[in-house]
Amino acid sequence: MSKLRFIILSLCLTLLVSACGGSADPLQYLQQSFQTFSVDVPATWQKVPQENFANTVPEETVGLFLNKVAGDDFIQNVNIVKESLNTDATSLEYAKANMLLGSKAIVDYRPISSLETDVNGLKTVYHLFRARNASTDPLRYYAQTYFANNRLGYTVTCIAKDEDQIQQQTCETVVKSFRFQTQ
DSSP states (O other), rough: OOOHHHHHHHHHHHHHHHHHHHOOOOOEEEEEEOOEEEEETTTTTTEEOGGGGTTSTTEEEEEEEEEEESSSSSEEEEEEEEOOOOOOOOHHHHHHHHHHHHHHSEEEEEEEEEEEEEEEEEEEEEHHHHEEETTTTOEEEEEEEEEEEEEEEEEEEEEEEEOHHHHHHHHHHTTOOOOOOOO
């Protein structure tokens, strides 16, 4: 009987220790709402108002969030670009057309994967690739999703360091959180 108590007590202590210790708290995400959509972004990231966008930020950008990585000159970021479409398109059609054009416009594009997926009820593509801003820059990890509604297209992009799995997981969470606002 005391052996059984010892085993039960050991199991309880093991469960208690594994539940309490070891790892940092996961990121907390806040829903950031815009006029026609919302996206979940880590609570610690800074939202940049459009009037404060640098002149290098494309005019079509409607959302920009930054995460300055401590002790590094890299700034992880998420941006949402909205563009007018001249036709009605599904999110899946918009994704395929955008990926083709985007791959030709970026430096040293290296695809990782392009998976058709469902994001909050919309069929789209979850696209991962590596690329550089300039030929002298290090490769960066990009995660993108694409959405179309009412002749408007939205591309959600998150950029992470190529070797940082935590940043990459954060990117996946953010780009897969996009949803249209119900009216």
